[in-house]
Amino acid sequence: MSLLQELVLTCPKGLEGLLKDEATALGMNETKEQTAAVRGVADMETAYRLCLWSRLANRVLLVLGRFPVENAETLYQAIRTVDWSEHLDPTGTLAIEFSGQGSGIDNTHFGALKVKDAIVDQLRERHGQRPSVDKIRPDLRIHVRLDRGEAVLSLDLSGQSLHQRGYRLQQGAAPLKENLAAAVLIRSGWPRIAAEGGALVDPMCGAGTFLVEAGLMAADIAPNIRREHWGFSRWLGHVPAIWSRLKEEAAERAAAGLARAPLWIRGYEADPRLIGPARNNIERAGLADWIRVYQGELANFEPSPDRNQAGLVICNPPYGERLGDEASLLYLYQHLGERLRRVCVGWEAAVFTGAPELGKHMGLRSYKQYAFWNGALPCKLLLFKVQTEFFVTGNRERPEAAAAPQTQPAEDATAPARLSEGAQMFANRLQKNARQLAKWAKKDGVECYRLYDADMPEYAVAVDRYRDWVHVQEYAAPRSIDPEKAKARLLDALAAIPRALELDPAKVVVKRRERQGGTRQYERQANTGRFLEVTEGQARLLVNLTDYLDTGLFLDHRAMRLRIARESSGKRFLNLFCYTGTATVHAALGGARQTVSVDMSRTYLDWARRNLSLNGLSDKHKLVQADVVAWLDEDREQYDLIFIDPPTFSNSKRMEGVFDVQRDHVSLLDRAMARLAPGGTLYFSNNFRRFELEPHVSTRYAVEEISRQTLDPDFARNPKIHRAWKITTRG
Template identity: 55%
Template sequence: MSKYVFFVTCPKGVEYLLEDELRSLGMELLRNAPAGVWVQGDLETGYRVCLWSRLANRVILHLAEVDAATSESLYEGVYGIDWLQHLAVTGRFKVTFSGESEVIRNTQYGVQRVKDAVVDRLRTDDGQRPSVDPKDPDITVSARLHRGKLTVGIELSGTSLHRRGYRTEKGLAPLKENLAAALLMRAGWPEIARAGGNFIDPMCGSGTLVIEAAMMAMDLAPGRLRQGFGFERWRGHQPDLWQRLREEADRRAAAGLSSTRVSIQGFDQDPGVIATAWRNIERAGLDGRVLVECRALDQFILDEAKTVQGLVLTNPPYGERLSERKLLAGLYQSLGEVVKEHLAGWRLGVFTGVPEFGRSIGLRSYKQYKLFNGKIPSQLLLFAIDSASAMTPRAPTNPGEVAPRIANEARAAMLANRLKKNLRTIGQWANKQHIECYRLYDADMPEYAFAIDVYQDRVHVQEYAAPKSVDARAARERLAEAMAVIPEVLGIDLSGVVCKERTRQSGTQQYEKQAATGEFFEVLEHGCRLRVNLKDYLDTGLFLDHRPVRKWIQEQAKGLRFLNLFCYTGTATVHAAVGGATRSLSLDMSHTYVGWARENLALNGIASDQHRVEQADCLKWLAEQPRADERFDLIFMDPPTFSNSARMQSILDIQRDHGRLIRQAMARLTSEGVLVFSNNFRRFKLDADLAELYQVDDVTAATIDRDFQRNPKIHQCWHIRHPV
């Protein structure tokens, strides 16, 4: 069979384990890479990795490495690949892109160039071409840019292989399945299981460790339960070969389930997560073979017949709030006391993001492995449970440990004092202005890089991503300190605080939902009722910094025709209609936001026949010749900084494109009308030649309210009129 090159990705820190696993599955090692391994093998071996790898995230079939020194060379290199071998002319595909360079400065642009090259290569003379489908593609094209070279491949795995199919619910802070498998391998579970040893997780949560332990012990392929793989609609797919491998996996599973007799148990004091664990075990086909029970750590009593030998492996809580961190030493000490009393001769593994508390276990760790739990730097601590390893347990109380803790508490007290001060100033100002939603804190202290917004009796916290110069653990501690302080100072329950990390978006991330709670509620702004949602999206549906802009529109709109371009959730349109606009048109490309805007209008009793909201590509709409009756007296345009949505015909780069957009919008503005143009790109500069064509007034200072004066570059705003 033909040999192929594959790049197999994995969690950071697992590369050497993955290398050994891939060799055992028949791959030939080429080289290691950060968070991945380059290997070579035939297609059967590639399929086998997709089905049997317990550690991999993705399996990428390598196609080519092309020169990406310029945008044109990147395009030509991707165009030169024979895409007809992989995708039908009328097929569907998506592109994932990582990396940047002096030429490719953002991943959206990289995605666009790769997409264009694939489409142009497959486009036929009669106009047939493949389409981009981010939700249900036939193939996923992987493009990775590094040092002027672009590595191009096909993702055979599809979605990440850590998604085995048994875990559709989650407990608190769940381990990913392949990270759980890596912990089991590092702790020596495969050898212990082969020797007939048993397994216990005394803080099992939703059961990931116990399920992965059972799948290893019983020779169950981790990909058996997955509903689909990325290669199944790839043109090079060999269904008969894949079917033989599936049948082999089923035979091995039947043999393993019938012959393996190891005991695998999990305990947790939370009945809710134990119920989730039971359902996960059932979906994994391990009902009756893996036992979990609701039991606190201090109630740890086992059947003596089951405690001959084995492995205890657990992932205790990390302590996200100061109040929880103070209890961790006692939890780790209790764990040590339990295993020493009941499981002498066993091995103990503790995976933790706070390894400084490992000493409280009272055993000397003989091995430590540095890994990451998501973005959290963590360690796997291994212990022999015997008298030779015993040491006096203690909380971290030497002077070198006490000083940082005192400093942390002092720093948290400073944050609390700043929030109290802001409540006395900004909070009182907002109350006097009858403003229900406002920014209370905006990275006032460099140690706490958050934006804290009040929405009635709820709080929305956005954590700005820490720069690389800031230690990740220190940033995590700051967040934990803030989340302990905020509810106490504001006098609200922790359940009323929503926290998100606001990172630079890339690829399709900017369009993805954060959750699906459907928890909308109403707020009031200058007499307008508006729906917001703090949990499901990166933004809430209401840009607080534009409050003065919306108020100005409301005050000016009486008797005018209003146009809202890139309308988002239509809040400016609501203000215009409430202010007396005779009719309005609001356009946005997102079906979600168009529906949200219509709901906002309906909430205020605004007639839909006079105030229309339509789903449209604003770039395409503006480029069309305006009709004689399509003139507006007041236009609001607040475009995104960058957009490459699949629904758009072209890429939007606001710095590059704003002059054209403004000229096109002015073609639809009446002779005495006003275009309100705004954007939040911090380095934005308005084209100088616009002032030669129109009357341009920078009104930014007048559109920054009291709560945003600490961050005057939150947006820029201009009023643009036709010359007198």
């Protein structure tokens, strides 16, 4: 081999520039960036040093050759031009990793097979023995990348990916890889801060990856010093003397680093289940004397007991997997910003996030941002200087220039972040609606009502009050609206709601509402099992704000349910598509002598049973799980009062085909009217905005549209929320 060899260092996408700087500093020459890699030349000592000291690379690949490839046969022959007896014992083991396609090689498995055959055939022909395949811990790991008709053949000197330092045997739910965490620390300025004797604190440290990587840098410890097995350990070209010398030098540097006074490196984690794993990881990394981890909520986070100490606050807040997480994440970012402004003035801060738009709600202006990838997820690193001139809070009002004092007054660090112009407009409308509805709600004893329903088209949400909770539904934006703009507006609305209504942000629940088909309307959104008891008229009802798309109480039908309560005394009541049985509870409390409630969903019928029991109503109230149309064909009872509020669309394993309210309402009403006793009343309602009652219905029955009579003041702004009819037999 020549003294200088071509090396390729692979890395996560987005780290190429940082890795190039690191590789150059470690002795690699002629470095060039590629996608998720850096290419250059170096001697073996530098190659070993890169394996030992690179904090950013995934793998160190020693290039054995580059070959033109026209087809699988030319690939096979090219691999055989290498003398494999210089690299691998004939009885050893190997593994092949192949990437790319073309030149008649359509899949990586076939490409890897041709490479393996070439190596094995050559060694067997020369030595009469052949190596075997070991994919877990081979003596030699060989990489081949096929790109545009060229094959790059390399030996992997790393073994396992270099991000696997060996200290992290336990981790949280969504950990950062160690080399990505190191890159974030470097971009955040930690090497400079550590050299100045600064501190580091992670208020959401999880299993402690940021803390350990920061400690390794500050103590001058090679990130892979504890690794025992390498890709070159059994390679015949390995030079043990050089490697031993480099390891001894690394051990001396680590000992000298750990002998210095430890820097202040602290982590806080709210989840007690992660404290033990974090401490174990720190101890395995040899940093138990340098790093401390405590259980603590963000609300109690303090960076350092020494008020003169400064440094870096760094964290990777949770990203959230569902839209329903947006509200809690928004308030988490707001609270993080408040804590930084309150107790970290003079510090620097770095927030690594997959939701950079949430950073705008921290009440701090970011002075620099870097793009990263966490696997396939695009992320950003937001950098802040926690200084008053970067504060953006609700109290920041600049005086007129003519009257401006010589020095600006200090910001109130505890003030909430200033709302955007749009968010303030939304807050003003919400406050106006709340003031207008408060007197009516108090007078009529209404605990649950709608405060806002897309009154401003750009803020397409519905905001409902359930006692001291708020339930927010975001209407799905049309395709013509930029998704990022729609998301930003949702975050504006969520930032405004707690302030406008003066309530705890933890009591805001958000969901997305889309047209629901099939069984999606019954699917769980969460699994908290948390129910809130509310009152409506004389009824006590259970709502669940978190687990399902709907809460168990359709607020727009409040007036209809109270009408049913007034008219049900002594009557036989039938509730079709009964949902959680709220109308049935009202009818029973109103004096109905019998009720029957029919729905396909066992979940909602169980909920209805709980609502009945909550009101002491368990006898004479029949709950039936069935397809409504099929059940009406079989039932032969008569009823004095019938309520039908069908879904717009529905299907189920228990029914044939799909129910479409526009298409199927005539046959549904005919079947139900056949069950209506003489002198009885049927109330029919639905929420399909384009619904039109077929003329056939009015020719056969006495029909009166009562839509406006069934809307309370909270739905006066949206008269199209539903339509309702009173239907009776003709005299």
